[in-house]
Amino acid sequence: MDIQTNEEHELMANWGNRRDPLLSIVCLTYNHADFIRETLEGFLRQKTDFPFEVIVHDDASTDNTAAIIREYAARYPSVIKPIYQRENQYRLGVPFSTRLFAQASGRYIAYCEGDDYWTDPRKLQLQVDFLEKHRDYVMTYHDAFMFNSLGVVRTPHLTGKYRKDATALQLQKARPVSTLTVCFRNLLKELPAELHGVEVLDICWWSLLGAHGKGKFIEEIKPAAYRVHEGGIFSMRSSKQRIQMTTHAYYNLARYYQRIGNQSLYEYFMVQVFAHVLASISPVSKIQALGQVFQNISINLLRRLTPGV
Template structure:
């Protein structure tokens, strides 16, 4: 599909200029992929204005130059941010900070190595959220692929293709970030969540305090690229578990502070389960025996008769 000019894109917006939606795109050394990503944004057919905030995290390849090319061609839509020093390596959660810089009431998120396949994606998602104020986000399916072809399609099966209750969102139900469109309600993170690498779990949990999630089957699956430079997908399985464990631990601390005991205990249970997954079979057996022994001792203490006062 040939790219339209900025004038042609804006002609659908009926003279409006203030963005209804902000597309957030984080890039780092995505020179082979970023054109496909940006063009999938610019091919979106919407009757509302949108902006594209592209954050380049001090790439060492040609990523920044390619972004500059599109920013020059679409100056009113593509708004680049260029870092001189890599923020990810400093532990700075820059993706959430970009939400505060977004002018749109809604946020759509897609990293610079993924892309969208449905030009009606944003229109469908925003239309739904405009009509249903009890929902805080919408999402759809994706397929995983690499240089050899499609790895998994669809990405979601079973219950993951259903709507998410507010409770499920607060429990960090998994979504593909490149499929989600949500209300722009997250301006900053609680202190407990600073330094978390798997931030999308935290986003969905915090958004769950504001409503439900809607799965929209009619949107064509987005394309999730698996490659050697992927921040999460190409990490060893053990390291991915450790990153998720850290996110769940930080969420437990957050919910403990604000007095949400049920969520505090839920995330503690997730942490315990992930800790067991990291152990060798022998260590796992020893840990389970220790847990059983502690439970038995606590039960005996509760059942033992207390001495009479006086």
Template sequence: MDANSNKTSTSPSAAPLVSIVCPAYNQEAYVAQTLEGFLMQQTTFAFEILVNDDASTDGTARIIADYAKRFPTLIRPFYHETNQYSQNNPPVPRLFGEARGRYIAYCEGDDYWTDPRKLQIQVDFLENNPDYVLTYHDAIPFDISGQYPIQLQGKLRGDATALELQKARPISTLTTVFRNVFDSLPPELRAAPLNDLVWWSLLGAYGKGKFMGEVKPAMYRLHPGGVFSMRSNKRKLHMALQTSGALANYYNRLGNQELYEHFLMELVEYSLSAITPKRKMQTLLAVGQNFSTNISKRLMTSLSKGHVQ
């Protein structure tokens, strides 16, 4: 962790099979419900809870400290004196590096789980299926007005191939349990704002993803303090654009042409979505002219090579 962080020295008496990772910031009203969702888990194996307070200015750190005092063999709290997210230095995935478990379960401090068998079901599957790297299930968005339809629809409520994961397929982040295979990001990906999409892409190098419909949906809270959910559509689009660009750079360095071109195409699509209709037409005309010019050059080169006097 950074120089301004500090953690407890206590750790679970038994080596945990699962590490629950929970970043929190200014979630005084919600974090207790999140922690209770962890503590209610019924498992045949040991697990630990790593909860990180990113220099909250409300009572979040106090609530975390109270739970850590009550459950010292389960909860490992981390506290920052300076907010790391605002300095483009988010505590995750570095917090993954602190995890002792073979598997990581992820849930932020304003969301919560509803199924006490969640961890057991997802971990049992991963233990018995080494070709899978990630499991996930449904999540229901909600706010003070009530609940909304499940977060992911259609084909996204199904399994993912390794390639689909590498292409950063959307997944309900608060529902995931995955193998603990990385604790840092490649340099191209460290500034990508949609870091969960980056995680899925990296995990795809290790296996497939399994959708588990038998697990009760988790609850995804929409509120003004949400890091992503309450951003403007314009800001969300810009975050997606930046993330696709970062992934394109990463796969270009690896020499993976298929994934490089996939994220370049996403970059183009997001860029077109971000500009005004007038600019969009100008851009498409310019692309068409550029395409015609390049095709003409290639044809002339081919003809001159094949012509014999």
């Protein structure tokens, strides 16, 4: 049995006699030695009246990330539960983030990668309190600000119509949500086969969760910090690459909804695929593509109107 440290005792002071986690924080990290301390401190500053655990997955980092995680795991042995990979799972195409959800003990999951961090110590308490009282909601989220190594800040992360609650259908349509801010019910134990190999998994999570309820935007939680840096898997990709990654996710969501017989969502995501493909090609190619589509539609319409011809 782990011996409780003074730091851990202070963290657990408001948990009473309960030790089974009500919430699991899932953190994926890779070569985040310059950032992971700030991430873990953001977790450990959380003031809650319920127990939580921190599952930190190090994907075979080649820097000092694993050593820093070991340091924190020694200080908080009952709370921080590290997983160290010997071979990089991302390069193998393993969707390890979703697999971690299945290993999480909590009724709820909060997600934050090892290069981002939370700023509000009330975050988890406010989100769990809401979900405990509102069974028709499957997830909560709040705002974040973006910043880079030069200290340049762009805020807020969510603007306009996205700074609001989301209906279940909007979630199913993969409505944008600031991923490092989410807290959701632990319902995603595995991915449908169609989504294996998808890189932009978070929009797939929201779509799958939408089958179980609505999303709540909690404005009073202070914005979390989304770091843009050279090692970022998504943020530092070119605009064209990001469009391609998102298009791939939409196409596979379309395949999933086609298989389960949801024609409306299948058609919605196929339209998104078409729109993203158009956005990623040159203006001349775009005109040619639209012309070809119009020609195909005209031919099919003519065949319907002139049977036997």
